Amino acid sequence: MFLVSLIPIRPEGSSGPPSERSDAARNRERLLQAARELVAERGVDAVTMDMLACRAEVGKGTVFRRFGNRAGLMMTLLSDAEAEFQQRFIFGPPPLGPGAPPVERLMAFGEARIRYIDKYGELARAAEHSPHNRHAAPPALLWHRHLEMLLREAGVDDPWLMASFLLSTLDPERVLYALRSQGVEAARIEAGWREFAGRLLGCPPGAK
Amino acid sequence: MFLVSLIPIRPEGSSGPPSERSDAARNRERLLQAARELVAERGVDAVTMDMLACRAEVGKGTVFRRFGNRAGLMMTLLSDAEAEFQQRFIFGPPPLGPGAPPVERLMAFGEARIRYIDKYGELARAAEHSPHNRHAAPPALLWHRHLEMLLREAGVDDPWLMASFLLSTLDPERVLYALRSQGVEAARIEAGWREFAGRLLGCPPGAK
DNA sequence: AGACTAAACGGACTACGGTCCGGTTTGTAT
DNA sequence: ATACAAACCGGACCGTAGTCCGTTTAGTCT
Numbered sequence: 058m059f060l061v062s063l064i065p066i067r068p069e070g071s072s073g074p075p076s077e078r079s080d081a082a083r084n085r086e087r088l089l090q091a092a093r094e095l096v097a098e099r100g101v102d103a104v105t106m107d108m109l110a111c112r113a114e115v116g117k118g119t120v121f122r123r124f125g126n127r128a129g130l131m132m133t134l135l136s137d138a139e140a141e142f143q144q145r146f147i148f149g150p151p152p153l154g155p156g157a158p159p160v161e162r163l164m165a166f167g168e169a170r171i172r173y174i175d176k177y178g179e180l181a182r183a184a185e186h187s188p189h190n191r192h193a194a195p196p197a198l199l200w201h202r203h204l205e206m207l208l209r210e211a212g213v214d215d216p217w218l219m220a221s222f223l224l225s226t227l228d229p230e231r232v233l234y235a236l237r238s239q240g241v242e243a244a245r246i247e248a249g250w251r252e253f254a255g256r257l258l259g260c261p262p263g264a265k
Numbered sequence: 266m267f268l269v270s271l272i273p274i275r276p277e278g279s280s281g282p283p284s285e286r287s288d289a290a291r292n293r294e295r296l297l298q299a300a301r302e303l304v305a306e307r308g309v310d311a312v313t314m315d316m317l318a319c320r321a322e323v324g325k326g327t328v329f330r331r332f333g334n335r336a337g338l339m340m341t342l343l344s345d346a347e348a349e350f351q352q353r354f355i356f357g358p359p360p361l362g363p364g365a366p367p368v369e370r371l372m373a374f375g376e377a378r379i380r381y382i383d384k385y386g387e388l389a390r391a392a393e394h395s396p397h398n399r400h401a402a403p404p405a406l407l408w409h410r411h412l413e414m415l416l417r418e419a420g421v422d423d424p425w426l427m428a429s430f431l432l433s434t435l436d437p438e439r440v441l442y443a444l445r446s447q448g449v450e451a452a453r454i455e456a457g458w459r460e461f462a463g464r465l466l467g468c469p470p471g472a473k
Numbered sequence: 474a475g476a477c478t479a480a481a482c483g484g485a486c487t488a489c490g491g492t493c494c495g496g497t498t499t500g501t502a503t
Numbered sequence: 504a505t506a507c508a509a510a511c512c513g514g515a516c517c518g519t520a521g522t523c524c525g526t527t528t529a530g531t532c533t
Contacts, residue, residue: 116513192442218457225439226430234400249426256465286529324483
């Protein structure tokens with residue numbers, strides 16, 4: 058046991074950023090585990106930051122230092138799923154990944170995103186419920202850049218703006234309203250999005 | 266003075282809803298005036314409900330009984346502008362009002378809405394910042410029904426869903442992010458929306 | 474005028490997100 | 504081992520939206 062501690066676990070050389078202190082790491086693990094438990098037990102919307110601090114046996118300040126705010130916490134809980142989603146649309150197989158024509162990639166992107174929202178529901182909504190900089194969060198910027206690129210490839214004017222429009226369409230709050238409050242099935246929303254994207258990029262409306 | 270009170274001011278017959286009590290009316294006026302003053306002085310986002318209650322010399326409970334929540338208050342402040350907007354797209358002259366083809370009415374609707382958001386800014390955003398039932402608020406339902414009708418006229422499949430997509434595009438928070446944080450000019454957003462709507466309804470992209 | 478009731482009032486109270494800062498712990502240099 | 508600085512910790516504290524309930528008041532009926 059003590060031998061292990063003699064071997065540098067993360068030998069990142071001398072220039073690396075000062076690695077995380079052990080107590081900080083321990084608290085982060087505690088917090089993440091407590092957060093997952095609480096979410097599983099009581100649902101995302103019922104979890105408060107005080108509750109989390111208490112369950113993790115940690116001060117409230119520690120929670121906020123770690124995650125910034127409530128949305129940051131939820132984002133962290135989603136980070137694995139989010140990373141996987143990003144991998145898929147950047148490096149994965151077509152039609153979501155590179156190789157397919159822009160229209161199809163666009164359709165696949167919306168479809169994947171709608172499934173993501175359907176799957177992670179409240180969590181996805183809470184992760185984007187940041188008071189100020191929702192749209193400036195790294196994932197949102199990445200999605201935006203991706204759509205912008207696809208639209209530029211497709212020869213659309215003002216791809217930046219069009220990407221914004223399309224992204225607003227995939228806002229978790231809106232999608233969840235349709236799914237949960239209005240009882241619309243996910244398949245219908247996905248089909249609608251495909252038609253939306255198809256029409257936008259000038260595909261014959263009837264074409265599959 | 267006492268003679269006036271003998272004459273029924275609102276002779277709505279016996280079946281009308283019990284009219285508002287005089288103290289309630291007085292407090293409502295006080296609250297609205299105070300709210301307008303505070304918004305003018307300090308900006309929408311800096312106005313708190315306590316502040317408003319204090320300025321209007323009224324209890325906090327009265328504020329919430331009247332408006333339900335913060336969003337309701339802001340909605341009330343916007344009600345004149347909102348009513349006028351509704352009149353325009355329901356009864357007004359084309360292309361916003363009836364008489365023009367659906368595509369053009371759609372373009373005009375988005376354009377008008379973007380101008381509205383640009384004009385009322387923070388207020389429009391705050392009015393839609395209701396914790397739960399944003400999309401079920403009467404104005405949002407009306408906009409949705411209107412777009413749905415236009416899309417149905419235009420022969421779109423699933424007009425309900427398409428109307429939802431289009432409305433999400435006009436979300437005040439998103440539009441204001443582009444306008445204020447990204448420095449996009451209103452004209453560019455309006456032009457983008459026209460192109461968006463045009464492509465969606467199958468108009469030749471280049472057509473004015 | 475006096476009594477009565479339903480509506481309205483007001484402000485103390487709660488819940489929650491987020492901040493602040495004095496005290497503690499960790500890793501390191503000597 | 505000891506000293507030290509930086510990073511970290513915890514929980515008291517704050518501001519705000521929204522609720523609750525005992526008290527007051529406007530309008531009505533006799």
